[in-house]
Amino acid sequence: MEYRKGNGLPFFNHIMCGIIGYTGAEAAAPKLLTGLRTLEYRGYDSAGIALSDEPILTVKAKGRIDLLETKVKEQGSLPQTCGIGHTRWATHGAPSDVNSHPHRTAHLCLVHNGIIENYAELGEELKHDGYSFASETDTEIAACLIDRFYRESGEPVSAIAAACKRLRGSYAFGILFEDRKNVLYAVRKDSPLIAVHTGQEGVIASDIPAVLAYSHTYYRLEEGVIAELSRETIRFWSPDGREVTQQSETVDWNVEQAQKGGFPYFMIKEIHEEPTVLRKTVEARLSAEGLPFFGVKRIDEIARGDFDSIQIVGCGSAMHIGLVGRTLIEDLARIPVSVEIASEFRYRDPIVGKRDIVILISQSGETADTVAALRHAKEKGAFTLAIVNVIGSTVAREADGVIYTWAGPEIAVATTKAYSVQGAILYLLAIKLAIANHRISEKEAKTLCFSLLREIPDAVQRILNGKEKIAETARLIQNAEHVFFIGRKADWDICVEGSLKLKEISYIHSEAYATGELKHGTISLVTDGTPVIALMTQEDVCEKTVSGIREVKARGAFVVSVCRESLAKKYEIPCDACLTVPDTEELFSPLVAITALQLLAYYVSEGKGIDVDKPRNLAKSVTVE
Numbered sequence: 001m002e003y004r005k006g007n008g009l010p011f012f013n014h015i016m017c018g019i020i021g022y023t024g025a026e027a028a029a030p031k032l033l034t035g036l037r038t039l040e041y042r043g044y045d046s047a048g049i050a051l052s053d054e055p056i057l058t059v060k061a062k063g064r065i066d067l068l069e070t071k072v073k074e075q076g077s078l079p080q081t082c083g084i085g086h087t088r089w090a091t092h093g094a095p096s097d098v099n100s101h102p103h104r105t106a107h108l109c110l111v112h113n114g115i116i117e118n119y120a121e122l123g124e125e126l127k128h129d130g131y132s133f134a135s136e137t138d139t140e141i142a143a144c145l146i147d148r149f150y151r152e153s154g155e156p157v158s159a160i161a162a163a164c165k166r167l168r169g170s171y172a173f174g175i176l177f178e179d180r181k182n183v184l185y186a187v188r189k190d191s192p193l194i195a196v197h198t199g200q201e202g203v204i205a206s207d208i209p210a211v212l213a214y215s216h217t218y219y220r221l222e223e224g225v226i227a228e229l230s231r232e233t234i235r236f237w238s239p240d241g242r243e244v245t246q247q248s249e250t251v252d253w254n255v256e257q258a259q260k261g262g263f264p265y266f267m268i269k270e271i272h273e274e275p276t277v278l279r280k281t282v283e284a285r286l287s288a289e290g291l292p293f294f295g296v297k298r299i300d301e302i303a304r305g306d307f308d309s310i311q312i313v314g315c316g317s318a319m320h321i322g323l324v325g326r327t328l329i330e331d332l333a334r335i336p337v338s339v340e341i342a343s344e345f346r347y348r349d350p351i352v353g354k355r356d357i358v359i360l361i362s363q364s365g366e367t368a369d370t371v372a373a374l375r376h377a378k379e380k381g382a383f384t385l386a387i388v389n390v391i392g393s394t395v396a397r398e399a400d401g402v403i404y405t406w407a408g409p410e411i412a413v414a415t416t417k418a419y420s421v422q423g424a425i426l427y428l429l430a431i432k433l434a435i436a437n438h439r440i441s442e443k444e445a446k447t448l449c450f451s452l453l454r455e456i457p458d459a460v461q462r463i464l465n466g467k468e469k470i471a472e473t474a475r476l477i478q479n480a481e482h483v484f485f486i487g488r489k490a491d492w493d494i495c496v497e498g499s500l501k502l503k504e505i506s507y508i509h510s511e512a513y514a515t516g517e518l519k520h521g522t523i524s525l526v527t528d529g530t531p532v533i534a535l536m537t538q539e540d541v542c543e544k545t546v547s548g549i550r551e552v553k554a555r556g557a558f559v560v561s562v563c564r565e566s567l568a569k570k571y572e573i574p575c576d577a578c579l580t581v582p583d584t585e586e587l588f589s590p591l592v593a594i595t596a597l598q599l600l601a602y603y604v605s606e607g608k609g610i611d612v613d614k615p616r617n618l619a620k621s622v623t624v625e
């Protein structure tokens, strides 16, 4: 065995990626490339395809899928009708042609999404069996392990099953065996993988958008179940070799939703969908009387106060919307709420038990840290409630109760519409809890729900109608090195998200500060021309934020206020540029103002010529820890 790196072991290859596989009557290469483009949001450090043939043909490239496409074209005519493809996001094991998937062995070729934790031990074993490795990846070790069992049995399903028994960690595999032409194999554990079959062609993919062009009905493979797809059929095998059936699921997303629809980027398209998806999400959760209705039995018990605490857990923007949820639930229902970062949750050994509710928020429902937090909370006996966008995803399936959002497919790495609809669900939950806690009457609740259903989507639409002004403002700040966001209460909650949005897609260093916290250090970073974005949608703290603006203005800041229309008229705001937000029920203003911040981030990124949908080093669905 040839070891490449310092300690003599292959690099631990933390990856999260997109997998695609096709078998049918048509040439596979273009199908695989199209699928990979749909999955590119999952990673874009390198990509590769393998085509079923004797020998199997592989083409790989470091970098974006365009580069892979060029290399594929250089191959000339590729008539093969079955293959697998992969787009990779690497954290360890540098992006390179050799580390790109698919990985080859003597008998097979494989793509992988996940982490093989016991790669070192298996590598040693395989070395004794005469294997050597070309790459630095744990994936190659998994490929060799399957190869070893295949050498013994000559039977793909039993070889895959035997290897899976030995693997620790997470994986979704797409596999081609050289002597099983035009047959595709797939298996998964703790990493997402779906399969579809139309009777004429079969496809495997990491996510739904990549299969929509084939079918809206798909199988989410049960853990350990091995799928075998040929042109004519799809068959499933349990790990002990019995043929089994899988439950199919249907999604009502359409192909157009997973395309840019005339917009230059998915992100701007998805922001434009916010009014529609907000309406859809709220409408689906209102009873005939116009009150919040979730169809989750335990929520009624929760609403009656039959619990000790609420903890909201998520990663990134999903955690940030939790901050809005905390402010809301505490404000409206007077119930204490804490917000936890999912990656910290289980390590902090949180105080959580049978009388607690843990709300997990996730667009994808596959984020590894959120899944781990969910399992930890369940283990401790808490009631787990998921707010999730992707139907049938791991978080959705494993939580005790699930409330789906109706955002449709979200492709841009930086989330926008999914954040907004998560917010809408939290508002509805807060209203429900407030009624049960006798903080508001049903009549008041109905008015709030009505506002959420009608007023908020309309106000978001008005922000979209005025996007040119936001684009102009973006040009004023796009060359800054640092940007600060300030606000109080719920305004601070959305500052945190606005700041993340800006930094992740524009690469400008940005921080969000509670206005009052500025003078405890941060203000020393404000110098001549430093942009400060001041949020003002909450009247009771508006004057305080105006004082904060004066403080930064005195240090030379360039201040952009994002202010509710009526407050902009009422208060003299010493700013350099003002973006107004339509007046709505004050409680809901943050849900409207966030659209302005998302647009601001978008236009800064676009103005800088960045690939808005695929910011460097990031991926949408972080399925590894």
Ligand code: G6P
Pocket (backbone or CB within 6 Å): 315, 316, 317, 318, 361, 362, 363, 364, 365, 366, 367, 370, 413, 414, 415, 618, 619, 620, 621, 622
């Ligand atoms: C990644 C994405 C973020 C997202 C976070 C959580 O970091 O880039 O936009 O907020 O994951 O994802 P989830 O699917 O759990 O909401």
